[in-house]
Amino acid sequence: MSKHMQRDLEKLQKLVLKMAGLVEESVYQAAKALQDRDVELADQVIEGDNLIDDLENDVQEECLKILALHQPVAVDLRRISSVLLISTDLERIGDLASGIAERLSVLAKPPHVTIPERTRAMADRTIQMVRKSLDAFVNSDAAAARSVIKLDDEVDADNQAILRDVIAEMKRTPDRIDTLMSLFSAIRHLERIADHATNISEDVIYLVEGALVRHHHELLGV
Amino acid sequence: MSKHMQRDLEKLQKLVLKMAGLVEESVYQAAKALQDRDVELADQVIEGDNLIDDLENDVQEECLKILALHQPVAVDLRRISSVLLISTDLERIGDLASGIAERLSVLAKPPHVTIPERTRAMADRTIQMVRKSLDAFVNSDAAAARSVIKLDDEVDADNQAILRDVIAEMKRTPDRIDTLMSLFSAIRHLERIADHATNISEDVIYLVEGALVRHHHELLGV
Numbered sequence: 001m002s003k004h005m006q007r008d009l010e011k012l013q014k015l016v017l018k019m020a021g022l023v024e025e026s027v028y029q030a031a032k033a034l035q036d037r038d039v040e041l042a043d044q045v046i047e048g049d050n051l052i053d054d055l056e057n058d059v060q061e062e063c064l065k066i067l068a069l070h071q072p073v074a075v076d077l078r079r080i081s082s083v084l085l086i087s088t089d090l091e092r093i094g095d096l097a098s099g100i101a102e103r104l105s106v107l108a109k110p111p112h113v114t115i116p117e118r119t120r121a122m123a124d125r126t127i128q129m130v131r132k133s134l135d136a137f138v139n140s141d142a143a144a145a146r147s148v149i150k151l152d153d154e155v156d157a158d159n160q161a162i163l164r165d166v167i168a169e170m171k172r173t174p175d176r177i178d179t180l181m182s183l184f185s186a187i188r189h190l191e192r193i194a195d196h197a198t199n200i201s202e203d204v205i206y207l208v209e210g211a212l213v214r215h216h217h218e219l220l221g222v
Numbered sequence: 223m224s225k226h227m228q229r230d231l232e233k234l235q236k237l238v239l240k241m242a243g244l245v246e247e248s249v250y251q252a253a254k255a256l257q258d259r260d261v262e263l264a265d266q267v268i269e270g271d272n273l274i275d276d277l278e279n280d281v282q283e284e285c286l287k288i289l290a291l292h293q294p295v296a297v298d299l300r301r302i303s304s305v306l307l308i309s310t311d312l313e314r315i316g317d318l319a320s321g322i323a324e325r326l327s328v329l330a331k332p333p334h335v336t337i338p339e340r341t342r343a344m345a346d347r348t349i350q351m352v353r354k355s356l357d358a359f360v361n362s363d364a365a366a367a368r369s370v371i372k373l374d375d376e377v378d379a380d381n382q383a384i385l386r387d388v389i390a391e392m393k394r395t396p397d398r399i400d401t402l403m404s405l406f407s408a409i410r411h412l413e414r415i416a417d418h419a420t421n422i423s424e425d426v427i428y429l430v431e432g433a434l435v436r437h438h439h440e441l442l443g444v
Contacts, residue, residue, distance in 0.1 A: 064303055071293035081286055084306060167399060174396040177389060181406075 005070040009079070012062045016083055016090075019055040020134045022048065023090045023097070027130055027193055030097040031123035034186055035115065037108040042101035052094035059087040075207075082207040086137060089196040089203075093130060096189045096196070103189075106182040113179045116165045119187065122158035125151060126190050129197035136201060142208040145201035155194040162187050227292040231301070234284045238305055238312075241277040242356045244270065245312045245319070249352055249415055252319040253345035256408055257337065259330040264323035274316035281309040297429075304429040308359060311418040311425075315352060318411045318418070325411075328404040335401045338387045341409065344380035347373060348412050351419035358423060364430040367423035377416040384409050 001009075026045050033042040063084045066072065072080060107113070129151050136144035163184060170180045223231075248267050255264040285306045288294065294302060329335070351373050358366035385406060392402045 060303075064299060067289065067303070068295050068299050073290050077286060077290050081282075081289070081306060084303060085310060088307060088310060167403060170392065170399050171396050174393050177392050177399075181389060184403075 001076065002070065005066070005072065005076075008062070008066050008070065009076070012059070012066060012080075012083060015055065015059050015062055016087065017138070019052060019059060019087065019090050020137075022052050022055065023094050024127070024130055024134065026052065026094055026097040028127055030100040031127060031190070033101055033104055034107070034123070035120060037104065037112065039104050039108045042104035042108075045101035046098050049094050049098040052091060056087050056091040060084060063087075075210075078207050078210065082137075082203045085203050086200050089199045093193050093196045096193045100186045100189045103182040103186040106179055107186070109179075111176065111179075113169065113173075113176055113183055115183065116162045118158055118162050118165075119190075122155060122162060122187070122190055125155050125158065126194045126197070129155065129194050133197040133200040133204065136204045137207070140204070140208050142205045145204040145208075148201040149198050152194050152198045155191060159187060159191040223298070224292065227288070227294065227298070230284070230288050230292065231298070234281070234288060234302075234305060237277065237281050237284055238309065239360070241274060241281060241309065241312050242359075244274050244277065245316050246349070246352055246356065248274065248316055248319040250349055252322040253349060253412070255323055255326055256329070256345070257342060259326065259334065261326050261330045264326035264330075267323035268320050271316050271320040274313060278309050278313040282306060285309075297432075300429050300432060304359075304425045307425050308422050311421045315415050315418045318415045322408045322411045325404040325408040328401055329408070331401075333398065333401070335391065335395075335398055335405055337405065338384045340380055340384050340387075341412075344377060344384060344409070344412055347377050347380065348416045348419070351377065351416050355419040355422040355426065358426045359429070362426070362430050364427045367426040367430075370423040371420050374416050374420045377413060381409060381413040 026048055029041055030045045032038065033045065063080050066080055067077075070076075129148050132144060132151075133148045135141070136148060166180055166184050166187065170177050173180075248270055251263055252267045254260065255267065285302050288302055289299075292298075351370050354366060354373075355370045357363070358370060388402055388406050388409065392399050395402075
C-alpha cells in the first residue's frame with residue numbers, strides 16, 4: 001500500500017471514529033433524557049445532530065476520494081465500501097436519537113406517564129449494541145459482531161414487552177393517550193437504533209470474511 | 223471506458239432496475255392490501271421481501287466487483303457509490319412495505335377500524351415519490367429528483383393529519399386501541415418509505431451534480 005493511501009485511510013478511520021463517538025454519546029444522552037425527563041439534555045441531542053449529518057457527508061466524500069485516487073482492491077476496497085454503508089447507519093442512529101429527544105417536548109410535561117421499568121434495561125442493551133458494533137468495526141472482529149446480532153433478539157423482546165405495557169396503559173387512561181403515544185414512539189426509536197447496530201455488525205462480518213451476510217443470519221451461526 | 227466495464231455497468235443497471243421494479247410493486251401492493259384489508263395480497267408482499275433482500279446483496283456484490291476490476295473514476299465512480307447507497311434505501315423500502323403488510327394480520331380482523339380518507343392520497347403520493355425518484359435515477363435527472371424532495375413535505379402533512387385522526391379515534395374507542403395502533407404503525411411506515419425516496423433523490427442529485435446535498439436542503443433550492 002502506498003504511503004499516501006495509508007495516510008488517507010488513517011484520516012478516514014479518524015473521521016469515522018469521530019462520527020461514531022458522537023453518535024454513541026447522542027444515544028446515551030437521549031436515553032438519559034428520556035429516563036430523567038430532561039428537556040435541556042434532549043435539546044443538546046437535537047442540536048448535536050447537525051454535526052453528525054455533516055460528518056456523514058465528510059466520511060462519504062473521503063471514501064470517494066480514496067476510491068478515485070488510490071483505486072484500492074481486496075480488503076481495502078471492502079473497508080471503504082463498509083465505511084460508506086456504516087456511515088449511513090450511524091447517521092440514521094443519530095436521527096433516531098434526535099427523534100427520541102424530540103419526544104421529550106411532550107413527555108416532560110405534566111401529567112407524567114410512568115416509563116416502564118424495563119425501558120432502562122432496553123436502553124442499556126441498545127447502547128451496548130451500538131458500542132460493541134463500533135468496537136467490532138475498529139478491531140475487525142467478526143466474533144464480536146456476531147455477539148451484537150444475538151443481542152438484538154433481547155432488545156426485540158424488551159420492545160415487545162414494553163409496548164404491551166404502554167398499550168395496556170392507554171386502555172386504562174385514554175385521556176393520557178397523547179403522552180403515551182410519545183413514549184411508544186421513543187421506545188420504537190430505541191428498537192430501530194438496535195436494528196442499525198445489527199446492520200453495522202453485518203457490515204463488519206462482511207469486511208472481515210468477505211461474504212455479504214445481510215438477511216442471511218442462518219449463515220452467521222447466530 | 224473499456225468494453226468490459228461498459229458491459230458490467232449495464233449488468234448492474236439491469237439488476238438495480240429489477241430490484242427497483244419489485245420494490246415499487248411491493249409498496250403499491252402493501253398500500254392496496256391496507257385499503258382493501260386484503261390478507262392474501264399482504265402475504266404476497268411479505269413473501270416477496272426475501273427476493274428483494276437477495277437482490278440487494280447481488281447489487282452490492284456487483285458494485286464491488288466493478289470497483290475492484292475496473293477501478294472507475296469520476297462519474298462512473300459516483301454512479302457505483304450511488305447505486306451502493308440506493309440499494310440500501312430500496313431494501314429498507316421493501317422492509318417497510320412488508321411491515322405494512324404484516325399489520326394486516328390485525329387490521330383485517332373484525333371489528334374493523336375506519337381507515338382515514340386521506341390515507342389513499344398519502345399512499346398515492348408516496349408511491350409517486352418512489353417511482354419518480356427511481357425514474358430520476360434512471361434518467362440522471364436532478365430536476366426530477368428535486369421535485370420528489372418537495373413532495374415529501376406533502377406526505378409529512380398527510381402523515382400528521384392522519385395520525386391526529388387515529389389518536390382522536392383511540393380516545394373515543396379505547397377498546398379498539400390494539401387495532402388502531404396497527405393502523406398508526408402502517409401509516410408511519412408509509413411516511414418512512416417517503417423518507418427513503420427522498421434519500422434516493424438526494425443520491426441522484428449527488429450523482430448528477432457531484433455535490434453531497436444530504437441534510438443540506440437549503441442548497442437544493444427546495
